Structures are given as structure tokens and as C-alpha cells.
Amino acid sequence: MDGYQLFMAMLAVYLCGLIGIGWYFTKRQKTVTDFWLAGRKVGTIGVGFSSAASWLTAGGILAVIGFFMLLGMGSIWGFVAPNILALLIIAIFVKRIKHLPAITQAELLEQRYSSAIRAPVGIIITIVMILFAVADIKGFALVLQIFYGVDPIYAALIVALAVSVYVTLGGLHAVVWTDVIQFAFLSIFAIIMAFLAVDSVTSNVATISTASDLFSGVPGDWWNPFIIGIPMVLIFVFAIIPGWITEQDPWQKVWAAKDSTSARNGLVLGSLLVTIVFSACAVIAIALSALYPEIPAAGFPMGMAQAEPALLTYIVSTFSPAIIGLSAIGLAAASMSCADTFATSGASCVSRDIYQRFIRPDATMKQMLAINRLSVLFIVAAATVASFFIDGIIEAIHIATFIASASYFFPLMGGLYWKRATKEGALAGLIVGAVAQISFTIYDKVMTSPMAPPYLETVHPILMNHGVIVGMALSGIAFFGVSFMTRPSNIVNLAPFFKEAAEELASHEAQAVDEDSAEYKKFLKNVDEQITGERAHLHLRLEGSATVNWTRFVEQLKDSYAAWVTPTGIDSVYRLIQADMLACVSITRGEGEKEIWFASEPPVDSVEMQKRELFIAYKEVAAALEETGVILTMANND
Incomplete structure (x- = not known):
């Protein structure tokens, strides 16, 4: 061999x-x-x-x-x-x-x-x-x-x-x-x-x-x-x-x-x-x-x-x-x-x-x-x-890094820490940075002779690394400038990132749950609970009486209850009542077209409270589904 x-x-x-x-x-x-x-x-x-x-x-x-x-x-x-x-x-x-x-x-x-x-x-x-x-x-x-x-x-x-x-x-x-x-x-x-x-x-x-x-x-x-x-x-x-x-x-x-x-x-x-x-x-x-x-x-x-x-x-x-x-x-x-x-x-x-x-x-x-x-x-x-x-x-790694830096560094990090950042500012920063950096990179590669230092580097040290610092600067100027000139973001977009916005969104009156009711006890038997580290994983998988028209159902749910939002599209729907979005109840489609899956990942010390929130979410989802002609059922599990 x-x-x-x-x-x-x-x-x-x-x-x-x-x-x-x-x-x-x-x-x-x-x-x-x-x-x-x-x-x-x-x-x-x-x-x-x-x-x-x-x-x-x-x-x-x-x-x-x-x-x-x-x-x-x-x-x-x-x-x-x-x-x-x-x-x-x-x-x-x-x-x-x-x-x-x-x-x-x-x-x-x-x-x-x-x-x-x-x-x-x-x-x-x-x-x-x-x-x-x-x-x-x-x-x-x-x-x-x-x-x-x-x-x-x-x-x-x-x-x-x-x-x-x-x-x-x-x-x-x-x-x-x-x-x-x-x-x-x-x-x-x-x-x-x-x-x-x-x-x-x-x-x-x-x-x-x-x-x-x-x-x-x-x-x-x-x-x-x-x-x-x-x-x-x-x-x-x-x-x-x-x-x-x-x-x-x-x-x-x-x-x-x-x-x-x-x-x-x-x-x-x-x-x-x-x-x-x-x-x-x-x-x-x-x-x-x-x-x-x-x-x-x-x-x-x-x-x-x-x-x-x-x-x-x-x-x-x-x-x-x-x-x-x-x-x-x-x-x-x-x-x-x-x-x-x-x-x-x-x-x-x-x-x-x-x-x-x-x-x-x-x-x-x-x-x-x-x-x-x-x-x-x-x-x-x-x-x-x-x-x-x-x-x-290394050139492939650096080109990828520079495109990322110039295009979405400011929209990403600015969005996390700056409440005044807007979607128009983010788009401007993204487009200006990406176009500038890709253009700098192509121009630098074309103008550089074999075995010679990069062309832009010979023009000025600030243009090293395919001019990425200039690309980032242009992105930052566009991001901050356009954000200041446009309307602030919607509170639904701000709530997951800024506590005061979440508190304003969650100012509605809390709903009471009768924990001694037979319905609630039956509900708890259907909830799958796992503890992992600092958080619990709560899951509830239910099936409707007929195929769920997902688009129509989501529209009905949002029209009926203001707390339900779709910040990332209708594939995931959140009951947004706090800044900790992992803890918020979310629903998605299940394996089949009749199934709806509920999920919540609250801190361990608030599991019981979140089970009540999960029950409220279930009741609201069931009511919205009923408006579309579908009955949501739970297993008996007795």
C-alpha cells in the first residue's frame, strides 16, 4: 500500500x-x-x-x-x-x-x-x-x-x-x-x-x-x-x-x-x-x-x-x-x-x-x-x-470580511444599540457600503500588477485592504445621515431590542387564568417542558380539525389580538408582550398542514407564569382558528 x-x-x-x-x-x-x-x-x-x-x-x-x-x-x-x-x-x-x-x-x-x-x-x-x-x-x-x-x-x-x-x-x-x-x-x-x-x-x-x-x-x-x-x-x-x-x-x-x-x-x-x-x-x-x-x-x-x-x-x-x-x-x-x-x-x-x-x-x-x-x-x-x-x-477570507464590514456592520451594530436607527438608514448603509467595497475590490484587483503591492495601498495607506476603511466610512455616513432624516422605527421593531419600548407595547391589562379549572389542568398535560441551563423549553403541538389556511389564520389572529405580531414574516408569529422574545409565545406550522406548534423559552424562575401565558395564547389561537372554520383540539392524556 x-x-x-x-x-x-x-x-x-x-x-x-x-x-x-x-x-x-x-x-x-x-x-x-x-x-x-x-x-x-x-x-x-x-x-x-x-x-x-x-x-x-x-x-x-x-x-x-x-x-x-x-x-x-x-x-x-x-x-x-x-x-x-x-x-x-x-x-x-x-x-x-x-x-x-x-x-x-x-x-x-x-x-x-x-x-x-x-x-x-x-x-x-x-x-x-x-x-x-x-x-x-x-x-x-x-x-x-x-x-x-x-x-x-x-x-x-x-x-x-x-x-x-x-x-x-x-x-x-x-x-x-x-x-x-x-x-x-x-x-x-x-x-x-x-x-x-x-x-x-x-x-x-x-x-x-x-x-x-x-x-x-x-x-x-x-x-x-x-x-x-x-x-x-x-x-x-x-x-x-x-x-x-x-x-x-x-x-x-x-x-x-x-x-x-x-x-x-x-x-x-x-x-x-x-x-x-x-x-x-x-x-x-x-x-x-x-x-x-x-x-x-x-x-x-x-x-x-x-x-x-x-x-x-x-x-x-x-x-x-x-x-x-x-x-x-x-x-x-x-x-x-x-x-x-x-x-x-x-x-x-x-x-x-x-x-x-x-x-x-x-x-x-x-x-x-x-x-x-x-x-x-x-x-x-x-x-x-x-x-x-x-x-x-487569505485573500478569499479577507475579501469576504471586507464586504461584510463595509455592508452591514453599521446597520447590525447600530440597530442593537441605537434606538434612532431606521430601516431607510440601514438600507442606505447596506447598499452604499456593499457597492463601494465591491467596486474598490474589483478596481484594486484589476489595477494591481503580478507580484506588486496592491494598487490602492500605493495610493494611500488608508486604502489598504481594498479600501475597506473608506467603504465602512461611506456606509456609516449613509446609515447615520439617512436615519436622522427619516421617521423613527415602529414600536414593534424596537420592542425586542429596547426595554422601554417593550414595556410600552406590553401596557395592556394582564389576563387572569383559573389554574384550578379542568381545562387548564388538561392543557398542562399537553405541554412538553424541558430545562436547559438558565431557560426552560415549553412546547405544545396541536392539530386542527381541517387544513389550516395559514395566511388567512395569521391575518385573523393579528386583527383579533393586538399582541400578536409578525416581525419576521408570517412563518413565525409572536405574542409580543415583553422584551425577551425567546420567552414570548411563538407559533409556527407543524409537520403537516393541520398542525400548529407553540413554543416559549422563558427563564427557569418564570416557568409557571409563562405556562399561563402559553394557555392564554392557546385560547386566542383557538378562537382565531374557529373564525376560519377550524377547531383546535388537545389530546386527552388522562
Whole structure:
């Protein structure tokens, strides 16, 4: 058995394990929330390991090692520091977003502004996620090309097929727990390679006999993260970090967490895990620089063509086929742990923000689960095709980040914290930022000669990174300027985000419930209750006497009771009486066209009160349905 056959055998065993995890979670996919957010029941370990794994692509790791070899610690601001800082910053505002029942950022923005912004944001996020997935596929293609001389198309197919199978089977449940395994593979690989690379230096370089000799021989400037100058550090920070703190996939990990504490601690854990792997990358870079001194001597950017694959070259020239195969598995884990997250995140926009919101808002849960899986296949296929047209790994990541930063940073973050933000301002910021950034990027790519610095960077340093800071500035000016010139948002849009607006909306008189009545006791027997972390999950699944005309029913419900609103379309209807929208009772279609599913996720200390609210919601829904000629029934359960 040659080296490639050995690798394929190892890969087959590894992929069977991942697919087995996906198969295990298949039966847990009952609702859209189960598929995209793992039922909102992920703990600290799952959030932490999955967040770390999602941002450590194989191509990114190889590029980071290359940058360390050529630029030292001064290179951390282009990729390393933004990874770590973004997770910590998101952890700070977990409480601000955790109570929102969104599945995607586009859905959140519709809650805050209007339906007009949902489709554009959903499309932009889909494009961004495809570009991120491209970087994963290209990184793995580079690994197989150097290790085994395999054509890039086969690497793309391996990632595409593997990710498609276990994600479509198990949804985010499968993504999270395969990420835990894949991060373990990746981190062990990186740490072992760091030790082995140092050992190779001390064994083969005559002037270096100990690890102490190796590290003491590193030039002092190499260790200085501010060697590029504070102005350049600030340019990188403002160019990259806004895009990463508004990147959708870590927000979805927050929404998937069982409570705020798990989400916050998980993100902090994720940043620590990322730091450990990047520290190993720095050690590897120092050792490889000693083994291949001609690479750092070539300087940046000329030496990057050799620096990026330097680790792969070292592995091929040093180790046995078995070790090479295990190394390939470790880097495959990095590729797939990122690709699965980006496929899930992008596909949720296609399914939730495009199909369910605008094409089939009355789709049943069974129909949506099928669309969810098709959407995953679409994202993976699009990324696979795009990988043959984009050359640079980090370049693909940065282009995606810059588009996100310039287009929806201000509408998203401004909407969370600024009550005066309006839908017109959000649309203006989105359109101006997206058009400006895409135009800057295309112009910069066209005007830049091969092996030359980016053209816009030579015009002025503020135009570094395809002019993203200017793109963001234009977006911000449009967002704030138009918001001030237009009418404030509707109170229904403000209530989930601002407590005083929710209190104003909920000023109606509370309804009393006779808890000793036979009807209420029968109702409670039909309520499914589960406690997860700080919250309870209350579910009620009922069936009508005939097919429910969903559009007509929702209109009747809203006309009859002012508390019922559709801030994100008629597929989900909320009884909005408080700022904590997760606790508010919501209704959706069930698996069939006769079913209606009720849900509420209140804090544990208010479960009994929320059961009464659920009963009131049931009575109102039953009355509205009766007006449409449908009788809602409960099981006897005696």
C-alpha cells in the first residue's frame, strides 16, 4: 500500500466517524431551530470548541505560519489577533443578542427594521460564507497537491461530499460535535508538529543544539507585534475586526447555546483554544525559518510562495507515509471544521431568509427540513466551483470580511444599540457600503500588477485592504445621515431590542387564568417542558380539525389580538408582550398542514407564569382558528 492509499484508508475511517455523528443526530431534527441551532441546547464545551474550529482553516494555518516566517509577530494583525479579539468582543455583548429568537442575522435585522432589508443581507451573508468555504477547500487542495500530487478537484470533492453528508444529516448538532473532534485532531497535530520541528532544528542545524539556542537566536524585532507601527495596527484592526465580530456563524453559536453563561464562557474558551494553536504555529515558523533560511531571506511578498507551503514541504521531506497521512488528516479536519460551519451558516440564509420568508412562508416543518438540506448542498457546491477561480487563501477570507464590514456592520451594530436607527438608514448603509467595497475590490484587483503591492495601498495607506476603511466610512455616513432624516422605527421593531419600548407595547391589562379549572389542568398535560441551563423549553403541538389556511389564520389572529405580531414574516408569529422574545409565545406550522406548534423559552424562575401565558395564547389561537372554520383540539392524556 503506497502513501496515498494509506491516507485514503485513514480518511475513509475518519469520515465514517463524522458521518456516524451526523446519522446519530438525524432523529433530533424536528424543527427549523433544531436543524440550524441544535435546539438551543449547546453547552460551553460545544460552543468553545466549535467556535475555535470554525475559524482555524487549514489554508489559514499554513498562511499564518508563512506570515510568521516572513514578518514575525508584526503579522498577527492581519489574521491571528482578529480571530482572538473578535471572539472576546462577541462574548461581551452576548446578553444583548441571546434573548432574540433569530436564526440568522438577516432575520434579526428584519426584526429591528423591516422586511426590505432581509433579502439583501441574506444574499450578502450567503456570498460571504461561500468565500470563507472557498478558503477551506483551497487549503486542503494545497495539502493534497504537495503531499500526493493530487489534482485540486479531488480535494474539493472530498471536502464537499463529506461535509454535505454529515451536515445534511445532523444539522448544527453534527457540526458542533464533529468540530469538537476535528479541533482535537488539529490542535494535537499543531502541537506535535511544533515539538518535532524544533527537534529537527536541534538535530540537523550545526549552530543550534538546544531549543534555547533556537529561540534566543530569533531577532529581537521578530517578537515585536507593533513593528509595523501603531497607525498600521489601527488600520488592520478597523479593517478586519468589525467584519469578524459581525460574522454570522459565531452569532449562531450564541443563539444555539443553552444560556448566556454557556455562550459567553464558550466564546472565551474558543479564543483561548485559538491562541494555543496560533502559538504552536509561531513555534513551527521559528523552527522552519532555521531549517529553510532562504525563505525568510526572500522577504515579503516574494517569499510567500515558499513560506505558505513550508510546513507541508517539511513534513513530506522528513516523515514516513503514516505520519504524512496523519498530518493530512489533521489538516483535513481543519478544512472540514470550517467548511461545515460556513455551509450551515450560508445555507440557513438561503433556506430561512429567501425560501421560507419570501417564496413559501406557509411551508410546513417537514418541507423546510428538506429545503434546509438542499440549501447546504447548494452552498457546498457553490464554494467548490468558486474555489477554481480564486487563487489566494487569505485573500478569499479577507475579501469576504471586507464586504461584510463595509455592508452591514453599521446597520447590525447600530440597530442593537441605537434606538434612532431606521430601516431607510440601514438600507442606505447596506447598499452604499456593499457597492463601494465591491467596486474598490474589483478596481484594486484589476489595477494591481503580478507580484506588486496592491494598487490602492500605493495610493494611500488608508486604502489598504481594498479600501475597506473608506467603504465602512461611506456606509456609516449613509446609515447615520439617512436615519436622522427619516421617521423613527415602529414600536414593534424596537420592542425586542429596547426595554422601554417593550414595556410600552406590553401596557395592556394582564389576563387572569383559573389554574384550578379542568381545562387548564388538561392543557398542562399537553405541554412538553424541558430545562436547559438558565431557560426552560415549553412546547405544545396541536392539530386542527381541517387544513389550516395559514395566511388567512395569521391575518385573523393579528386583527383579533393586538399582541400578536409578525416581525419576521408570517412563518413565525409572536405574542409580543415583553422584551425577551425567546420567552414570548411563538407559533409556527407543524409537520403537516393541520398542525400548529407553540413554543416559549422563558427563564427557569418564570416557568409557571409563562405556562399561563402559553394557555392564554392557546385560547386566542383557538378562537382565531374557529373564525376560519377550524377547531383546535388537545389530546386527552388522562
